[in-house]
Amino acid sequence: MSKVTKTIFTSIFFPLIMSSTVVGEPTASQPPTTSPAQPPSPLLGDTPDQQLFFCTTRIEAHSADEKKTSVGTGFIFAEKIDQQRQVLFIVTCKHVVEGFDTATISFVQSKDGKPELGKKCEVTVTDLPKFIFVDPDPKIDVAVMPLVPLLNHFQANGQAPFFRALSKDLVPTDDAARDLSAVQAILFVGYPVGLRDEKNFTPIARRGFTATP
Numbered sequence: 001m002s003k004v005t006k007t008i009f010t011s012i013f014f015p016l017i018m019s020s021t022v023v024g025e026p027t028a029s030q031p032p033t034t035s036p037a038q039p040p041s042p043l044l045g046d047t048p049d050q051q052l053f054f055c056t057t058r059i060e061a062h063s064a065d066e067k068k069t070s071v072g073t074g075f076i077f078a079e080k081i082d083q084q085r086q087v088l089f090i091v092t093c094k095h096v097v098e099g100f101d102t103a104t105i106s107f108v109q110s111k112d113g114k115p116e117l118g119k120k121c122e123v124t125v126t127d128l129p130k131f132i133f134v135d136p137d138p139k140i141d142v143a144v145m146p147l148v149p150l151l152n153h154f155q156a157n158g159q160a161p162f163f164r165a166l167s168k169d170l171v172p173t174d175d176a177a178r179d180l181s182a183v184q185a186i187l188f189v190g191y192p193v194g195l196r197d198e199k200n201f202t203p204i205a206r207r208g209f210t211a212t213p
């Protein structure tokens with residue numbers, strides 16, 4: 001047995017053997033018991049990893065003649081003005097929304113301060129070119145949309161989206177970016193080619209690595 005094999009055996013299999021030894025074998029006077037199946041942990045959006053599922057929104061843009069369609073991911077961003085105030089935006093790629101006339105923006109419904117999975121609330125922006133802000137530099141593929149008008153629309157219709165916002169302090173500094181590995185692990189949360197969990201209306205999470213330095 002090689003040293004690597006011994007290490008794997010010790011760290012993985014030995015604890016499993018010990019845990020089964022502690023339980024012991026059932027006897028005639030001790031009928032075997034089965035543990036009830038544990039339900040999956042609810043997606044409440046109250047832990048950092050779960051909150052990532054509610055930092056995004058699905059954007060589906062259309063041309064006026066409905067011949068052109070674009071589907072992409074937007075994420076919620078909070079820009080602080082001061083200690084008490086902040087401005088909320090949806091940030092997406094410019095190519096997702098530019099050149100289109102309308103866009104339907106979807107969220108998971110909120111109920112009692114928690115996400116109501118399987119219930120979505122969405123709003124359609126009908127005059128999209130006036131609603132988006134883009135950088136004049138064609139090389140910068142970024143567009144932003146104000147979130148507050150959408151929240152006002154939901155409130156007027158008795159709805160409330162459940163979302164969490166990202167902030168500027170999560171963006172790597174130039175020094176931190178230079179320290180990233182050429183094979184950097186990445187977690188992606190969004191709607192690739194428009195896909196989502198159609199039962200819960202949540203985005204899809206994928207894990208990978210940077211493809212080039």
